[in-house]
Structure formats: structure tokens, C-alpha cells
Amino acid sequence: MATLVLTVAGGLIGGPLGAAIGATLGRSFDSEVLFRPKGRQGPRLSDLSVQTSSYGSAIPALFGTLRVAGTVIWSTDLIETRGSAGGGKGQPKVTTYSYSASFAVLLSARTIQGIGRIWADGKLLRGAAGDFKSQLGAFRWVGGGEDQAVDPLIAASEGAAKTPAHRGCAYAVFEELELADFGNRIPSLTFEVIADAAAVDMGSVAETVSGxxxxGASGFLLDGFSAYGDDRRAVIEPLAEVAGCWFAPGTDGVTVQAGSGDAVTLADAGVHGEGKEARRGVREIASAASLPDRVTVRHYDPARDYQAGLQRAVRPDARGGKEQQVSLAAALSAVEAKQAAEAILMRADVGRETRRLAVGWANCATGPGARVRIAGESGSWRVTQWSLEAMVLTLTLSRIAPPPSMEAASSGQVSSAPDRVVGKTVLAAFELPLVSDMLLTMPRIGVAAAGEGAGWRSAALTLSEDGGTTWQAEGATALPAVIGTVVTPPGAGSAWIEDRFGMLEVDLAHAAMVLGQADRAALLAGANAALVGDELLQFGAAEQIAERRWRLSALWRGRRGTEDAIGGQVAGDPFILLDAEALRLLDIGSGRIGGVVKVAATGVADNGNGPEVSVAVTGRSLVPPSPVHLQADHPNDGGVQLSWVRRSRTGWTWRDGVDVPLGEATERYRVTLTGTDGTLRAAIETDTPALMIDSTMRGTGVLNVAVQQIGDNGLSLPAQITLG
Known part of the structure; x- marks a missing residue:
């Protein structure tokens, strides 16, 4: 800082000279008077990244946009919520517990314009679009106005009379943040706070901090800055050092001075005195050994999500000497920080040269901090000392460095927390076809869910078996499924040969979902199985034709006994890629067969109103598939010999020379004969896959034949043939 040296021999000097001296004294920037240190250090980078809840913690005054942790000023105890899942239908009932908390975090000692992203334990809790990645009841921020009211949630908990409004301070309030994602504790939070709509000048910060x-303006812009602590000097001095500014007396206080600007031109009147001592120190250049070889600037880098960055400038002739470190609680780009480091190094080098200039009495008001030029010489100087000694008025000057050139700089490898929009929940629920070899004893519902955005992770699942009157919690959905809707149905096809002509077009829930190819071996192993409407099919080829639209071909139709649904799809039907890790399986009581159950899912972005779907429980997951290869031979006696091949709920893999397992307690079939008018002619049961219909039973006219396998839990769908 500038120091004013004043030595007057003799008594009081009055008149214009005395007035000028008094004015200079009164307007000088003296760190021991205006900015007397109070013992507290200025802000360090680490201070902004660690959340505290200590009483008496410093409250930062934020400028621009910056990422800060803040101070927890209020919180509830953990809120425990008890639920249950399962129970009944032979399943054990499981009691579950979840925890949440409500709390408030103080952010800034001056007003703010908004809050952007929020990180919890280093992961994004709130994205740039304002979407939350974890479940919570509500979120709001209070801007720090002098007329703001008390927060209603805090007032309801603590009592209105005991709740401060925190006027002049900005803070954020979380209501019932679910803590399961954070080890059932309040996570360490950091906030992207927008205090000002644009970058701020270093001079504006100094003006606010100094009251x-x-x-004055410096021309040095900061993307963001955090000022706190009682020591105003410790806040302002690092800013001035990086900006290349200094301070000078002003009309009503202290003004910020920058390297460029108007300068007073002074002539060197010579130094009065006797002998060589009078001329000593007119021009001095300090040794380069006193300078730092390296300057490092630590800062917050917006390109690194406001994580700490470091930029370094090194003297060309550096020999491993001392290093000057500048730690600035400010948001600067890598290029700006690099340029600041180069500028500090250049100013140190250029500033080695000092001049002592004798001036006339008319210039006695040109005091410390003034910007001057020396008549007949190039370059600018600033006054560092004003000295009146032995009736000689002398100014000590330090050369001002020119602006540094723009330096290339890199933020390094950036590993930002992914910011994927969650989106509303998309839900599909269906009674499973016979997708596995497991023999079920009760109907099984498959639930697949995803979101309209790639950031969706899960949703709370509930089930109602009484039409929505009561609901029971079923925990969370499984991993996000690949789910969508039918745009162009595949049309008719055969379950016995590959469909090389039909194509299926679907729109997936969001653009990040993908579908892949599968060769014959992979298809035989069960790859690319999808439920389309009520048909289970597989696809060998998938082509993306738009951002969310895919065209599927090389179709294997009517898989696992769903051939009856071939050709029944319409546009808008659900499409679900069947993946074991993306399915929640729910067993339903056998008494619900023939009825409807409802499934609902509520995710983070659903605002408590998630989708709900109804599932007709037919029992298809419990009964054997329909018989196949039903044929009729006509002997000469006028009768009909029926034969068919049974299928099984288990043993879907083809085994040469070995019949598939029965999968039921007994092998039995029901054969129903009806006329064209629907009149029942006969219903016959047999324990072999064949039946002889004599001429009397056959009768005359057209005869419709339906064959169903009798399973342990009901009848299969019929295999049918018409006899003319």
C-alpha cells in the first residue's frame, strides 16, 4: 500500500502548501486507518467447498455466479416413515423404513438473483433445468431482501415468535429431502448461486465490501466472487493484486486506479541538495534475484463446475527460486487466471524500476496512487511516496507494466457430474407370459418403468387389488427399462417361421434409449425379447430412423405361447424390452383371476402424481400354452381322427428325441365340439393327445373343434380347427 512520508523542519507551514499537505493526508489510502486488520484471514478456496453448521460461521457476500457450500442454519431431526410390502398370498410381509429431513442453508450476506445447480456429496441433486434427481417434498430459495418474511416451514416448527426472517441474507429451504441416496444423513451440499446477472467489476466488489x-471501476471482471470476514483489507488486497490495481485518495474516499487511464505529465525539476548524496536514488533497478520465478493463481474454474483450478506463469530464466502464490475466492476462466499470473509476474519485473522526481510546488497535490508520465520519456508511472524534506518536494515513482498478452490456457480434463434430465415416469404393467421355465402357483405381474429423461433412476411402486380403494407399497421399481409405444404395428405373421417382411416401428421414451442387433444364436438364447401389446416377439435387426424412433425387423413372432396375439397390435400399444434387471415381478392372489389390479409409480419429477395402469389378470402365466399341430384324418367309416401335440410351461428348449416335460400333475385335455350356430354338441376329456370322433358324434354340417390342455391351474387357450 502507499505510504505518505512527511517531514517538515521548523514550525507549522500554512497557506496553500499546508492546505495541499492536509488534503493529501486526509485522502490517503492508509491500511492502518481505513482497513485496519481485525485478525481474521481473508477467504480461502477451501472455505467455499465445505458445508458447516457452526454458530458464528462467517457469512459470505456473493457476487456474480459462484459455487458455495453455505451454512446449515436450521434442520429437523430425521423423519422416519414406515411402510410395508408383500404379505398375504403366502408371502411374508416386510416392514420398510425410509428417512427424510427438512433443513435450511444460509448462502449469502447480500441479495441473490437465483440458484442454479445443486450438488449433494459431489453428485448433481438439481440440474441446470431445475429438475431434482432425488425425491423431496419442496424446495425454495429466499433472495435476501430487507423486507422478506419468515419461512412458513421454519415458523411452523419453531414458532413464529422465535423464527428470524434473516433479512439481508439469502438462504435455501429443503422440505423432506429423501435421504436414502445419501446414507440416511443430510448430504454435503454445494450451490451454484447467481448473485448478479453478469460478471462484476473488481471495483464494484471493493466498493460494496468497503461500505x-x-x-471506481478497474476493468477487471470476475465471473463470481465470495467476500467474507471482518478484515476488509484481506478481501480487497488479493483482488487488487490479481487485477493489477492500486488505490489513491479520492474526493470522498479512496479510488481504484488501473494501469491504463489518464495520467498527469510532470517535468523533472532536478533534485536539490549538495554533493553526490543529493543525486543518489534518482533511478533504481532492483535485482532480479528478489523476484519470484513462478506465480501461481488458484481460482474457481466455471468450466470445472467451479472446482478449484490452478494456472502458473514462469519466468523464462527461472532457476527454481521462490514461488508467489495467489489464492482467490473468485470464479475465473482458465485463460483469465493464466493471464492474471502472467500479469503479476510482468508487474513484478517492470516494477523493479523506480524513479525519484523533483517537482514544482504546483504539483504538491499529486499524491500517492496518482498515475503520471515523465515529460520526454515513454511509459507510465504511479506515485508510491510523496515526500517533503528540506523544502524539496520529491515523488517516488514505480513503473506501470503494460497489459499482458492473451495466453492460451486449459482447464484440464473435466469430469463433471452428469446432468441428465429426469422427466416424468413412464409405466407399463402386464401379466407375464411364460417367459421362464419356472412353474408358478399364482399370477405374476411384470412392472417396467422408465422416465421421459435419461436421468430417471427409479420410482416408488404401489399396488391396489381392490380397484384403487387401498394401496400397498411395493418398494421401488427396478432399473430403468427400455420402453416406448408402437407407431407402426408389425401386422400379421406366423409363429413358425421368421417374419422377413413385417416391420415394427416404435418411439422410445427418450433419445438416450437404444436397441441393438442380435444374430440367430443370440435370438435362440432369448435376446431382444419384447412385449408388443400382448404378443411376445424377438427382433434381429434394429435401425434408428429418428431421435427416438426405431424400426425393427427380422422378427420372431408369437413367442412363448403368444401366437394368439399376432396381428392384434394397434398404434399406441406399449412396447417393453424384456430385461430381467429392468422388471419388478409382483405375485397376485389366484382369487384375482378374472379381475383387474392397478399399479402406480411415483418418481422424483412426478410431483406426487405418477402414472397408474390397470392390468387384467387372466391367469395366462399359470396355465399351459395351447396345443399345436391340430389335425384331422378322415377314415372310410365317416368318423374323424383328431391328433395334436402338447406344449409345456417348462422345457422350452428344443431337445431332439426327447419330449418336453409335462409341467402339470397329469396330462389331460378337453375337446369341445360346437356347431356353426354355437350349439354345444359334445365336450370330451381325454388323457392322450388324440381323439376319435365317430360318425354319430360327427354329425352333419360344419363342426368347430377346440382342444385345450387341462393344467393344474386352469385351461390353456384353445387350438382350433373347422371340419367341413
Whole structure:
């Protein structure tokens, strides 16, 4: 800082000279008077990244946009919520517990314009679009106005009379943040706070921090800055050092001075005195050994999500000497920080040269901090000392460095927390076809869910078996499924040969979902199985034709006994890629066969109103598939010999020379004969896959034949043939 040296021999000097001296004294920037240190250090980078809840913690005054942790100023105890899942239908009932908390975090000692992203334990809790990645009841921020009211949630908990409004301070309030994602504790939070709509000048920061004592613009812009602590000097000095500014007396206080600007031109009147001592120190150049070889600037880098960055400038002739470190609680780009480091190094080098200039009495008001030029010489100087000694008025000057050139710089490898929009929940629920070899004893519902955005992770699942009157919690959905809707149905096809002509077009829930190819071996192993409407099919080829639209071909139709649904799809039907890890399986009581159950899912972005779907329980997951290869031979006696091949709920893999397992307690079939008018002619049961219909039973006219296998839990769908 500038120091004023004043030595007057003899008594009081009055008149214009005395007035000028008094004015210079009164307007000088003296760190021991205006910015007397109070013992607290200025802000460090680490201070902004660690959340505290200590009483008496410093409250930062934020400028621009910056990422800060803040201070927890209020919180509830953990809120425990008890639920249950399962129970009944032979299943054990499981009691589950979840925890949440409500709390408030103080952010800034001056007003803010908004809050952007929020990180919890280093992961995004709130994205740039304002979407939350974890479940919570509500979120709001209070801007820090002098007229703001008390927060209603805190007032309801603590009592209105005991709740401060925190006027002049900005803070954020979380209501019932679910803590399961954070080990059932309040996570360490950091906030992207927008205090000002644009970058701020270093001079504006100094003016606010000093309470208006320091004024003026510097031309050095900060993307963001955090000022806190009682020591105003410790806040302002690092800013001035990086900006290349200094301070000078002003009309009503102290003004910010920058390297460029108007300068007073002075002539060197010579130094009065006797002998060589009078001329000593007119021009001095300090040794380069006193300078740092390296300057490092630590800062917050917006390109690194405001994580700490470091930029370094090194002297060309550096020999491993001392290093100057500048730690600035400010948001700067890598290029800006690099340029600041180069500028500090250049100013140190250029500033080695000092001049002592004798001037006339008319220039006695040109005091410390003034910007001057020396008549007949190039370059600019600033006054560092004003000295009146032995009736000689002398100014000590330090050369001002020119602006540094723009330096290339890199933020390094950036590993930002992914910001994927969650989106509303998309839900599909269906009674499973016979997708596995497991023999079920009760109907099984498959639930697949995803979101309209790639950031969706899961949703709370509930089930109602009484039409929505009561609901029971079923925990969370499985991993996000690949789910969508039919745009162009595949049309008719055969379950016995590959469909090389039909194509299926679907729109997936969001653009990040993908479908892949599968060769014959992979298809035989069960790859690319999808439920389309009520048909289970597989696809060998998938082509993306738009952002979310895919065209599927090389179709294997009517898989696992769903051939009856071939050709029944319409546009808008659900499409679900069947993946074991993306399915929640729910067993339903056998008494619900023939009825409807409802499934609902509520995710983070659903605002408590998630989708709900109804599932007709037919029992298809419990009964054997329909017989196949039903044929009729006509002997000469006028009768009909029927034969068919049974299928099984288990043993879907083809085994040469070995019949598939029965999968039921007994082998039995029901054969129903009806006329064209629907009149029942006969219903016959047999324990072999064949039946002889004599001429009397056959009768005359057209005869419709339906064959069903009798399973342990009901009848299969019929295999049918018409006899003319």
C-alpha cells in the first residue's frame, strides 16, 4: 500500500502548501486507518467447498455466479416413515423404513438473483433445468431482501415468535429431502448461486465490501466472487493484486486506479541538495534475484463446475527460486487466471524500476496512487511516496507494466457430474407370459418403468387389488427399462417361421434409449425379447430412423405361447424390452383371476402424481400354452381322427428325441365340439393327445373343434380347427 512520508523542519507551514499537505493526508489510502486488520484471514478456496453448521460461521457476500457450500442454519431431526410390502398370498410381509429431513442453508450476506445447480456429496441433486434427481417434498430459495418474511416451514416448527426472517441474507429451504441416496444423513451440499446477472467489476466488489469507502471501476471482471470476514483489507488486497490495481485518495474516499487511464505529465525539476548524496536514488533497478520465478493463481474454474483450478506463469530464466502464490475466492476462466499470473509476474519485473522526481510546488497535490508520465520519456508511472524534506518536494515513482498478452490456457480434463434430465415416469404393467421355465402357483405381474429423461433412476411402486380403494407399497421399481409405444404395428405373421417382411416401428421414451442387433444364436438364447401389446416377439435387426424412433425387423413372432396375439397390435400399444434387471415381478392372489389390479409409480419429477395402469389378470402365466399341430384324418367309416401335440410351461428348449416335460400333475385335455350356430354338441376329456370322433358324434354340417390342455391351474387357450 502507499505510504505518505512527511517531514517538515521548523514550525507549522500554512497557506496553500499546508492546505495541499492536509488534503493529501486526509485522502490517503492508509491500511492502518481505513482497513485496519481485525485478525481474521481473508477467504480461502477451501472455505467455499465445505458445508458447516457452526454458530458464528462467517457469512459470505456473493457476487456474480459462484459455487458455495453455505451454512446449515436450521434442520429437523430425521423423519422416519414406515411402510410395508408383500404379505398375504403366502408371502411374508416386510416392514420398510425410509428417512427424510427438512433443513435450511444460509448462502449469502447480500441479495441473490437465483440458484442454479445443486450438488449433494459431489453428485448433481438439481440440474441446470431445475429438475431434482432425488425425491423431496419442496424446495425454495429466499433472495435476501430487507423486507422478506419468515419461512412458513421454519415458523411452523419453531414458532413464529422465535423464527428470524434473516433479512439481508439469502438462504435455501429443503422440505423432506429423501435421504436414502445419501446414507440416511443430510448430504454435503454445494450451490451454484447467481448473485448478479453478469460478471462484476473488481471495483464494484471493493466498493460494496468497503461500505462505499473505495470507489471506481478497474476493468477487471470476475465471473463470481465470495467476500467474507471482518478484515476488509484481506478481501480487497488479493483482488487488487490479481487485477493489477492500486488505490489513491479520492474526493470522498479512496479510488481504484488501473494501469491504463489518464495520467498527469510532470517535468523533472532536478533534485536539490549538495554533493553526490543529493543525486543518489534518482533511478533504481532492483535485482532480479528478489523476484519470484513462478506465480501461481488458484481460482474457481466455471468450466470445472467451479472446482478449484490452478494456472502458473514462469519466468523464462527461472532457476527454481521462490514461488508467489495467489489464492482467490473468485470464479475465473482458465485463460483469465493464466493471464492474471502472467500479469503479476510482468508487474513484478517492470516494477523493479523506480524513479525519484523533483517537482514544482504546483504539483504538491499529486499524491500517492496518482498515475503520471515523465515529460520526454515513454511509459507510465504511479506515485508510491510523496515526500517533503528540506523544502524539496520529491515523488517516488514505480513503473506501470503494460497489459499482458492473451495466453492460451486449459482447464484440464473435466469430469463433471452428469446432468441428465429426469422427466416424468413412464409405466407399463402386464401379466407375464411364460417367459421362464419356472412353474408358478399364482399370477405374476411384470412392472417396467422408465422416465421421459435419461436421468430417471427409479420410482416408488404401489399396488391396489381392490380397484384403487387401498394401496400397498411395493418398494421401488427396478432399473430403468427400455420402453416406448408402437407407431407402426408389425401386422400379421406366423409363429413358425421368421417374419422377413413385417416391420415394427416404435418411439422410445427418450433419445438416450437404444436397441441393438442380435444374430440367430443370440435370438435362440432369448435376446431382444419384447412385449408388443400382448404378443411376445424377438427382433434381429434394429435401425434408428429418428431421435427416438426405431424400426425393427427380422422378427420372431408369437413367442412363448403368444401366437394368439399376432396381428392384434394397434398404434399406441406399449412396447417393453424384456430385461430381467429392468422388471419388478409382483405375485397376485389366484382369487384375482378374472379381475383387474392397478399399479402406480411415483418418481422424483412426478410431483406426487405418477402414472397408474390397470392390468387384467387372466391367469395366462399359470396355465399351459395351447396345443399345436391340430389335425384331422378322415377314415372310410365317416368318423374323424383328431391328433395334436402338447406344449409345456417348462422345457422350452428344443431337445431332439426327447419330449418336453409335462409341467402339470397329469396330462389331460378337453375337446369341445360346437356347431356353426354355437350349439354345444359334445365336450370330451381325454388323457392322450388324440381323439376319435365317430360318425354319430360327427354329425352333419360344419363342426368347430377346440382342444385345450387341462393344467393344474386352469385351461390353456384353445387350438382350433373347422371340419367341413
Amino acid at each position: 462505499g469507502v473505495v470507489t
